[in-house]
Amino acid sequence: MKLTLRVWRQKNADAEGTMSTYEVDGISPDMSFLEMLDTLNEELILKGEDPVAFDHDCREGICGMCSLVINGEAHGPERTTTCQLHMRSFRDGDTIDIEPWRAAAFPVVKDLVVDRSAFDRIIQAGGYITAPTGSAPEAHATPVPKPDADYAFEHAECIGCGACVAACPNGAAMLFTSAKVNHLNVLPQGAPERETRVLDMVAQMDEEGFGGCTLAGECATACPKGIPLTSITRMNREWLRATRKAGKR
Amino acid sequence: MARTVWDSTVGKKTVMAVSGLIMLLYLVVHMIGNLKIFFGPGEFNHYAHWLRTVGEPFMHYEWTLWVIRVVLLAAVVAHAVSAYQLSRRDIKARPRTYVHRKPRAGYATRTMRWGGVILGLFIVWHILDLTTGTVHSGGFETGKPYQNVVDTFSTWYGNAVYIVAMLALGLHIRHGFWSAAQTLGAGSRARDRALKTVANVLALLLTAGFIAVPVGVMTGVVS
Numbered sequence: 001m002k003l004t005l006r007v008w009r010q011k012n013a014d015a016e017g018t019m020s021t022y023e024v025d026g027i028s029p030d031m032s033f034l035e036m037l038d039t040l041n042e043e044l045i046l047k048g049e050d051p052v053a054f055d056h057d058c059r060e061g062i063c064g065m066c067s068l069v070i071n072g073e074a075h076g077p078e079r080t081t082t083c084q085l086h087m088r089s090f091r092d093g094d095t096i097d098i099e100p101w102r103a104a105a106f107p108v109v110k111d112l113v114v115d116r117s118a119f120d121r122i123i124q125a126g127g128y129i130t131a132p133t134g135s136a137p138e139a140h141a142t143p144v145p146k147p148d149a150d151y152a153f154e155h156a157e158c159i160g161c162g163a164c165v166a167a168c169p170n171g172a173a174m175l176f177t178s179a180k181v182n183h184l185n186v187l188p189q190g191a192p193e194r195e196t197r198v199l200d201m202v203a204q205m206d207e208e209g210f211g212g213c214t215l216a217g218e219c220a221t222a223c224p225k226g227i228p229l230t231s232i233t234r235m236n237r238e239w240l241r242a243t244r245k246a247g248k249r
Numbered sequence: 250m251a252r253t254v255w256d257s258t259v260g261k262k263t264v265m266a267v268s269g270l271i272m273l274l275y276l277v278v279h280m281i282g283n284l285k286i287f288f289g290p291g292e293f294n295h296y297a298h299w300l301r302t303v304g305e306p307f308m309h310y311e312w313t314l315w316v317i318r319v320v321l322l323a324a325v326v327a328h329a330v331s332a333y334q335l336s337r338r339d340i341k342a343r344p345r346t347y348v349h350r351k352p353r354a355g356y357a358t359r360t361m362r363w364g365g366v367i368l369g370l371f372i373v374w375h376i377l378d379l380t381t382g383t384v385h386s387g388g389f390e391t392g393k394p395y396q397n398v399v400d401t402f403s404t405w406y407g408n409a410v411y412i413v414a415m416l417a418l419g420l421h422i423r424h425g426f427w428s429a430a431q432t433l434g435a436g437s438r439a440r441d442r443a444l445k446t447v448a449n450v451l452a453l454l455l456t457a458g459f460i461a462v463p464v465g466v467m468t469g470v471v472s
């Protein structure tokens with residue numbers, strides 16, 4: 001395959017960026033999207049040019065590091081992570097636009113790499129449980145109803161990639177935050193912090209400069225892990241419940 | 250607690266949902282009341298007069314009406330101020346758009362914002378036209394709402410402004426009612442289709458019901 005790539009190039013956080021055009025040839029449809037970029041970078045290095053910086057780590061769809069907006073869609077045209085996207089989703093001769101996640105809370109570090117530490121601070125605000133460490137607890141000590149376990153697992157699938165923020169017209173982090181809140185709030189292990197968790201995580205989310213939810217639904221469409229839009233509804237319910245309880249205290 | 254609600258994006262959105270639902274409830278009642286115009290000036294004017302005497306003898310003349318007006322004014326102001334503040338924040342949170350734009354992305358958000366502005370302007374015009382008579386096209390007469398309505402809808406611009414606003418209202422309610430359910434935590438996977446259906450039916454009934462009046466005047470059914 002022969003492709004024309006238009007890639008966002010930006011030297012550093014303060015520099016102005018632009019879209020630069022590159023041609024790549026000899027791309028196999030079986031390559032992953034990141035392997036295609038590796039091919040481009042090898043050529044750039046041989047020519048003595050600066051390779052394109054992009055985030056990646058596991059390359060098997062589980063770590064949440066890869067993050068590219070491909071032809072206007074977070075993680076590209078398939079419902080998966082960029083690392084699991086293959087070149088067979090494109091056609092020979094295509095022009096592909098590659099941009100970084102765009103959100104005020106995710107500033108560009110270089111080229112296609114953005115700073116997602118705002119997510120870490122949301123997790124620090126309440127995305128944990130308090131449990132004694134040491135030897136593993138008895139597995140049956142805390143029974144969890146099957147539907148709750150399934151619900152928690154579905155939300156635990158969130159890999160924190162930030163595609164939801166990138167796709168949202170308001171740069172909102174509601175889907176990410178709700179996935180984390182719901183994952184822990186539905187389990188007995190998460191019960192002691194049930195109220196403070198949702199209040200603190202939402203407050204941190206606002207603090208980081210993410211936008212608000214207008215229920216446009218773009219996040220759930222972009223999410224590679226299928227976190228549903230109703231996750232946000234459930235977090236709203238948790239937030240209202242916690243606010244009411246806090247008001248009574 | 251009021252501070253936590255107002256300072257949070259989730260809380261402010263709750264204010265929007267509650268104020269929106271208050272206005273929606275009012276609009277259903279208002280639409281049904283308007284349809285009395287098809288039963289002649291006697292019934293319509295009588296209904297308008299009754300609005301001022303509801304609650305008597307406990308309430309004085311027009312007291313109930315004023316209570317409703319104050320609640321509605323509070324709802325409109327709370328709704329518009331939250332909408333403005335949240336929208337400003339949302340735009341700031343996404344300072345740069347993508348070079349490659351996906352068609353239709355953010356469609357619902359855009360229609361809500363533009364639709365909301367149209368509705369806000371409409372509400373001002375509507376009150377100046379048919380409540381105070383300040384910008385009325387004929388000789389406005391207090392206590393003669395039937396004739397006032399006929400006069401408004403005998404002008405092309407009266408019809409145009411009204412019909413455009415009611416179409417905007419339909420779109421606003423279509424996304425708004427369902428959104429409010431999500432904001433208040435009342436939505437779920439099982440209930441999603443039902444909520445969307447209710448939103449569509451409400452939007453359609455209100456738009457059709459309100460537009461029936463200018464159409465009635467234009468076609469001479471009401472004169």
Ligand code: HEM
Pocket residue numbers: 213214215262263265266267268269270272273276325328329332333336357358361362364365366368369370421422424425426428429430432433
């Ligand atoms: C002053 C004029 C108005 C303005 C500026 C306005 C603006 C807005 C905006 C910007 C939104 C948020 C949209 C989103 O989150 O995607 C919204 C939501 C909403 N509006 Fe309005 N609107 C107005 C009048 C009305 C009226 C007359 C009604 C009554 C039917 C109404 C009912 C709603 C409802 C129910 C919502 C959903 C709240 C939520 O998302 O939780 N609005 N409005």
Ligand code: SF4
Pocket residue numbers: 157158159160161162163164165175176179219222223224225226227
């Ligand atoms: S909710 Fe989905 S899109 Fe958002 S961070 Fe988690 S996995 Fe990524």
Ligand code: FES
Pocket residue numbers: 055056057058059060061062063064065066081082083084
């Ligand atoms: S590189 Fe780990 S999810 Fe894509």
